[in-house]
Amino acid sequence: MEISGEEGALLRLVDAGYRYPSAEAPQLAGVSLSLRPGELVLLTGPTGCGKSTLLRLAAGLLSGEGGGQATGGMWLGDAPLEALGPAERARRVAFVGQEPHDQLLTATVGDELCFGPASVGAPPAAQRALIAPALTAAGLPQDAARPVVALSGGQVQRLITAAAAAAGAPLLLLDEPLAHLDPAGARALCADLRRRAEAGAAVLIVEHRLEAALPVADRVLTMVGGRLLREDRGIGPGHAVLEVWRGLGLSLPVELQLADRLGLPIEGLDAALCGAAGLPSRPEGGAEGAAHRAWDLGPQRHTHPGGGGVDLSGLRLGPGARVALLGGNGAGKSTLIGLLSGRLGPARRAGPRALEVPQDPDLSLFCPTVAEELAYGARARGAPPDPAVLAAAEALSVTALLEAAPHALSRGQRLRVAVAAALCAGPALLLLDEPTSGQDEAQVEALMAALARAAAGRPPGDPLGDGPLAVVFATHDIGVALRHADRWLVLDRGRLVYDGPPADGLAALPAALPLPPLLARCRRLGLPARAALALLEAAREGGAAQLDPLRSPEGRLPAGALAAETPPVGSRGASPARDDETDPPLSRAGGLDPRARVVLVLTAGVAALCLERPAALAALTLACAAPLASAPRPLRALGQAALLVAFLVWSTMLSQGLFYGDEPRSALFVLPVVEAPVWREGLRWGAAQALRFAAMTLAGLSLSLHTPAAALQRGLVGLGCPPALALLVATALRALPTLRDELVAVRAAQRSRGGRLARHPRAALQTLLPVVARSARRAWTLAESLRARGFDPDQPRVEREPLRLDARDALVLAACALVAGGLLAARGLYLLYTAEIWAHPATLPLLDLVRRWL
Amino acid sequence: MHARLRPAPGVRALLLPVPDQPAGAWTAGLTTTEGVYALPFEVPADSPALTLSLSAPVGQPPATVYPGDEIAVSLLDGAPAPVALTVSPRRAGPLVVSRDGAPLWSGEAAAGAPVLVQWTLQDDDQVEVTLGGLSTALRLRAQPLPRAQAQAAVAVRALHLPADPRGAPRPGRSPDRLHLPAPWWRAALGALGLGTAARDPWAPFAYAGVEVHNSGPHDLQLSVSLRVEDGGGQPAPAFRPRLRGGEAETGAVRALLRVPAGGAAVAALPIYLDEGALPEGEGALLQQAVVELRALGGPALLHSARRPFALARGSTWASAGLALALGAGAAGALLIALRLRAWLRLPTGTLMTIALFSSLSLIVSAGARLFATGLASLLGPLSVLVSGLVDDVLRVTLLATLLMLCPRRGVAALHALVGWLLGGVVLGDFSPTDVILVGGRALWLELGAALSGLSAGPAWTQGGRLSRWLRLSLGLGLAQLGASAAGVALHTTLYRLFMADWYVILVLAGPGFLYVALAAALSLPFAEALRRVQR
Structure with a gap:
């Protein structure tokens, strides 16, 4: 294949190849391509053809990490790739991976944008100057202190893209950036990338969702089996590549495919739709169990603490x-699913047994093998596991995967396993939250078809339960909702605005809800959605007699057809962040320097070690708890602190007073009885131990509550900790709330499938399994993001806001040094005295002071 | 006047009586082996002609009495008690001491020469002392005290062991426990010129403070005795007192104590230790301290108290354990200092995996710690055997999984280091001793992982299940054992804990090793399910 435009190319690969360490054959071979400034190139191909490998190879992420073997020549601009260090590479190429949330390295928008420039040594002034333009270019609010957890999915994707390019890299490589975006978000991101290309960048996108990416691409590369098959430009109806893509199983844009099939230009689809409006479409409204009584689920109400x-x-x-839940961002779809499953609101006493497959199915996979995963629910309801497992596996086409580890499967396979596991639990109502997210069209169709079969009915004695299964799924994908639901529930701001057949629901959809292009045409033309359905059916199955009228340019357009609507650039949002989950912005206003804060905690630790009297330790505990008064929810925080201290003191006093009695031996494992003798010294010692532990814990909690991870990271570096080590600590710190939430979600999934939770180490490991699997994946994504943004453990970062000690910080540090040093010295002298090693008469008054007060 | 005294070992001060002199300026000459000292002093012009001091009954430290004083003397069951009056005249002259008009002593008194008069008190006595024309009178009031009343009134409120020479609890010392440091330690202190405890075998090894309370209406003069018995109820040979105030047969030491009515007093009783008479071996010796209260001058026992205590002898094993712990900690700290930069150059994916696993470990261990604290109130020191099944097993499972995912040198140590820092900033778990504890843990982990091949690369992860389990059990078990032993050694030293040998063995064998093997077994299917985690 010819390489076009090598002159001035920002990326040049000549006969490049790569083999993974454990692979027999290379994943890539003989790939040659180049990218010039101003180009937006789309790279597509079937799953597993090597697209992602090519991208990572070009970004320099495969060298030195995986141990694989790269071949051929690779240049970024005029420099060979292997000669570039992390910083220089980050200045030349920006890489964005698939999972946007897992690529976030910091807590605020400003910090995220500046991470790359800080890693490559950009001066602080330059870092501060890039924020506003970057936010504007990415279409994000001008708020550098905004927590990243408050951003929607589309905003996060745009932020990540901007952050990756913030170091000034003119070459952008993006791996399936549209995978988790709704259609509007996808269009917005593509528009952003188009703007960047027009501003002089070179953009290479790997994507198999061509709907949004194809219109903005200058040329399209098709890859098969690790090699570039062809390069095409100006793809429209009738282009030869369309047939190739069909053969490869790629999902073509609906309008393009339709126009190609009809032999029309895209513009001719309006008339074709008008013509199709008169064609019969498939019967609507599946049997909602006419032979079965409907469930009256009663009122469904829930209000979130933050509103909505x-x-x-x-x-x-x-x-x-088969019910589709539709609505815009924040409409209440996930909330309704939570209510129906019992996760939210009061426990439902009546109604069908409902089971939810969460948006992230990984957290509901907690068994070592797929077979055990499926059997879990069957056993819980007392059904023989083997027949249920086989039935569910067959229904979801995972029979071949029964002995596999769930987390070793692909994303689509994991989702099917999660659904199969839910089916094995024998629910009557299956709830799925965004089952199409991150799935390609073939995977979505396979899943929805399986659900349709399950919903069709389970005969008596069926291993998966009796009676038909009701399926409710929330989705942004109107096309899926159109094809696979026989009833729509459309929500708008928590209220039901439509409940009925899909075809008539188009008009009821909120204007802000993005529609696929074909449906958008229907709405613009004032046509019902059945027109689009009919046209698609005709194009798929119809003969010439049906298609010819549709191809006629005399197809009627309705009078007063509306002008084309530009869908609002909205995006699907992530769940609104809870207030107590957002990191406070890194602001010095009213706060101590992070180094001073860490030193305070260190001093508390020294004091806790040196003090022995319960009264002194109690005073220290109070001092360590004082900062909690300015926590986001002070009463709650202080109350929890008081409970913690009370519990620790009570249990430690009890254990020391009862079990370390007058006999100087340890032992006595009998349970305490009313008249048990109590060792007073043990009570005192136990109280001291508990207060010591409580003081240190409260000091740490105060520090972590009031200090963002980024500030702590810089504080640790300022105190001499290696930057890479501080980064690890900050990463671990930021992960804590996520891991905690994931553990809770896993337990909820176990409870919903299994009823009573087991309480033994094996059950605990089951809870940990999906969380650890997610962590392993997240670690890889984080690592890629770090390396892509120039992380180098040997190079110090240049912080956007360098830490400066003011007078108060210096005073605090001096006081801490004095207190800690004094306590250590006094304790040391006292230890020498009590151990009969050394005592100077001049120190006796000090020792007496220590004995009396400390 | 000359006085010659041989000071007792360890005695820092001598009280030398200076004879009463007429008013004026005087100089006392003190001649010692170190030289001659002159000590000037003055006798005021208005000093009384004579000074009276009374020991009632005899044995009670003499107390100065003044003209017109009425001194109550308790007589147990009305039995007579000897009393002694010391008259110190400041001028010469005829001296007569009479009781109820009958002369007890008469003669020519020399200035400054004290006169001792003794008699037996049976009932109230009016005592008159005449020097020349000067007469001084005082009254002794006999108070018969029934024995039962005395027994009911007196009690040992507290027994402080060890105590300081004043009878107060010895600061910084565990109660009911005497420590005899290891011979090597004492030799080292001696060689360095350090050490503050008297190692003279003739000096008391320790003191016991006996606090006696008198709830009756009369003052009580008591004899307080202390003896140490071994496990068989016999006087412990090693604790027999040497010469001073000791009774050879019973091995007891005595002290005289006056307890005021409705009040309390503390007697400090020396405890002597003859190391040569200690039984062979190491470890603790359980003894019984027996305190008996008797009325002064009589054999009747008023009250007794027993207190078990232990003599902890310096253990070679404990010393070795402490040395090993400190050495391992220092070596680990050095290892971290030298190798940290290289470890931080591990593949970024490995570093991120370590970070996230540290986060998980913190969540697991924080919850387990609270659980263990609550459990300890039910099961005491044996709670660790139950709580370890949760805490240790989960933590080791995570560590084993991490090593299976990232089998490289430095991963385990870095995991320990990040975990420590994370625990510090989230839970305030920072302490000066962490340098030793964390350093030691890092060293043991890397050592265990290296010796068992866990950090030598991914080859072992492809082996059979048994071979993987053995490697994990041995490698991590060794690490856990070393870290646990170091922790035990450090905590017993820092907090002066005492742990029975069987308890230490149980803790090291159970949570220290066997639980690791269990965790390794549980981690294998866990890690296998994760080994091919797809992105």
Whole structure:
């Protein structure tokens, strides 16, 4: 294949190849391509063809990490790739991976943007200057202190893209950036990338969702089996590549595919739709279990603490129903699913047994093998596991994977396993939250088809339970909702605005809800959605007699057809962050320098070690708890602190007073009885131990509550900790709330599938399994993000806001040094005295002071 | 006047009586082996002609009495008690001491020469002392005290062991425990010129402070005795007092104590130790301290108290353990200092995995710690055997999984280091002793991982299940054993804990090793399920 435009190319690969360490054959071979400034190139191909490997190879992420073997020549600009250090590479190429949230390295928007420049040594002034333009270019609010957890999915993707390019790299490589975005978010991101290309960058996107990416690409590369198959430009209906893509199983843009099939230009689809409006479409409304009574689920109401929620006066569902929950961002779809599953709101006493497959199915996979995963729910309901496992595996096409470890499977396979595991638990109502997210079209179709079969009915004695299964799924994908649901529930700001057949629901959809292009045409033309369905059916199955009229340019357009609407650039949002989960911005206003804070905690530790009297330790505990008064929820924080201290003191006093009695031996494992003798010295010692532990814990909690991870990281570096080590600590610190939430989610999933939770180490390991698996994946993504942004453990970072000690910080540090040094000296002298090693008469007054007060 | 005294070992001060002199300026000459000292002093012009001091009963330290004083003397069951009056005249002259008009002593008194008069008190006595024309009178009031009343009134409120020479609890010392340091330690202190304890075998090894309370209406003069018995109830040979105030047969030491009515007093009783008479071996010796209260001048026992205590002898094993712990800690700290930069150059994916696993370990161990604290109130020191099944097993499982995912040198140590820093900033778990504890832990982990091949690369992760389990058990078990032993050694030294040998063995064998093997077994399927985690 010819390499076009090598002159001035920002990326040049000549006969490049790569083999992974454990692979027999190379993943890539003989790849040659170049990218010039101003180009936006789309790289597509079937799953596993090497697209992601090519991207990572070009970004320099595969050298030195995986141990694989790279071949061929690779240049970034005029420099060979292997000659570039991390900083120089970050200045030349920006890489963005698949999971946007897992690539976040910091807690605020400003810090995220400046991470790369700080790693490559950009001066602080330059870092501060890049923030505003970067936010504007990315279409993000001008708020550098905004916590990243408060951003929607699309905003995070745009932020990550901006952050990756912030070091000034003119070459952007993005790996499936649209995977988790809704159509509007995808279009917004593509528009952003187009703007960057027009501003002089070279952009290479790997994507198999061509709907949004194809229109903005200058040329498209198709890859198969580790090699570049062809390069195409100006792809429209009738282009030869379309047939190639069909053969490779790629999902073509609907309008392009339709126009190609009809032999029309894209513009001719309006008339074709008008013509198709008169064609019969498939019967609507699946049997909602006409032979079964519908479930009256009653009112569904829930209000979130931060506002928003759901308020439905009543809801009826029929067994066998396939219901799509639709609505814009924040409409309440996930909340309604939570209510129906019992995760939210009061426990439902009546109604069908409902089971939820969460948006992230990984957290519901906690068994070592797929077979055990499926059997878990069957055993919990007392059903023989083997038949249920086989039935569910067959229904979801995972029979071949029964002996595999769930977390070793692909994303689509994991989702099917999660659904199969849910089916094995024998629910009557299956709830899925965004099952299409991150799936390609083939995977989505396979899953929805399996659900349709399950919803069709389970005969008596079926291993998966009796009676038809009702399926409710929340989705942003209107196309999926159109094809696979026989009833729509459309929510808008927590209220039900439509409940009925899909085809008539188009008009009820909120204007802000992004529609696929074909449906957007229908709405613009004032046509019902069935027109699009009919046209698609005709294009798929129809003969010439059906298609010819549609191809006619005399197809009628309705009078007063609306002008084309530009869909609002909205995006699907992540769940709104809870207030107590957001990191406070890194602000010095009213706060101590992070180094001073860490030193305070160190001093508390020294004091706790040196003090022995319970009264002194109690005073220290109070001092360490004082900062909690300015925590986000002070009463709650102080109350929890008081409970913690009380529990520690009580249990430690009890254990020391009862079990270390007058006999100087240890032992006595009998349970305490009312008249048990109590060792007073043990009570005192136990109280001291407990207060010591409580003081240190409260000091640490005060520090972590009031100090963002980024500040702590810089504080540690300022105290002499190696930057890379401080980064590890900050990364671990930032992960704590996420891990905690994931553990809770896993337990909830176990509870919903298994009823009573087991309490033994094996059950605890089951809870840990999915969380650890997620952590392992997250670690790889984080590592890629770090390396892509120039992280070098040997190079110090240049911080955007260098730490400066003011007078108060210096005073605190001096006081801490004095207190800690004095306590250590006094304790040391006292130790020498009590151990009969050494005592100077001049120190006797000090020793007496220590004995009396400390 | 000359006085010659041989000071007792360890005595820092001598009280030398200076004879009463007429008013004026005087100089006392003190001649010692170190030289001659002149000590000037003055006798005021208005000093009384004579000074009276009374020991009632005899044995009670003499107390100065003044003209017109009425002194109550308790007589147990009304039995007579000897009393002694010392008259110190400041001028010469005829001296007569009479009781109820009958002369007890008469003669010519020399200035400054004290006169001792003794008699037996049975009932109230009016005592008159006449020197020349000067007469001084005082009254002794006999108070019969029934024995039962005395027994009911007196009690040992507290027994402080060890105590200082004043009878107060010895600061910084564990109660009911005497420590005899290891011979090597004492030799080292001696060689360095350090050490503050008297090692003269003739000096008391320790003191016991006996606090006696008198709830009756009369003052009580008591004899307080202390003896040490061994496990068989016999006087412990090693604790027999030497010469001073000791009774050879019973091995007891005595002290005289006056306890005021409704008040309390503390007697400090010396405890002597003859190391040569100690039984062979190491470890603790359980003894019984027996305190008996008797009325002064009589054999009747008023009250007794027993207190078990232990003599902890310096253990070679404990010393070796402490040395090993300190050495391992220092070596580990050095290892971290030398190798940290190289470890931080591990692949970024490995570093991120370490960070996230440290985060998970913190969540697991924080919860387990609270659980263990609550459990300790039910099971005491044996709670660690139960809580370890949760805490240790989960932590080791995570560590084993980490090593299976990232089998490289430095991973385990870095995990320990990040875990420590994270625990410090989140839970305030920072302490000066961490240098030793964390350093030691890092060293043991790297050593265990290296010796068992866990950090030599991924080859071992492909082996059979048994071979992987053995490597994990041995490698991590060795590390856990070393770290646990170091922790035990350090905590017993820092906090002066005492742990029975069987308890130490149980803790090291259980949570220290066997639980690791269990965790390794549980971690294998866990890690296998994760080994091919797909992105």
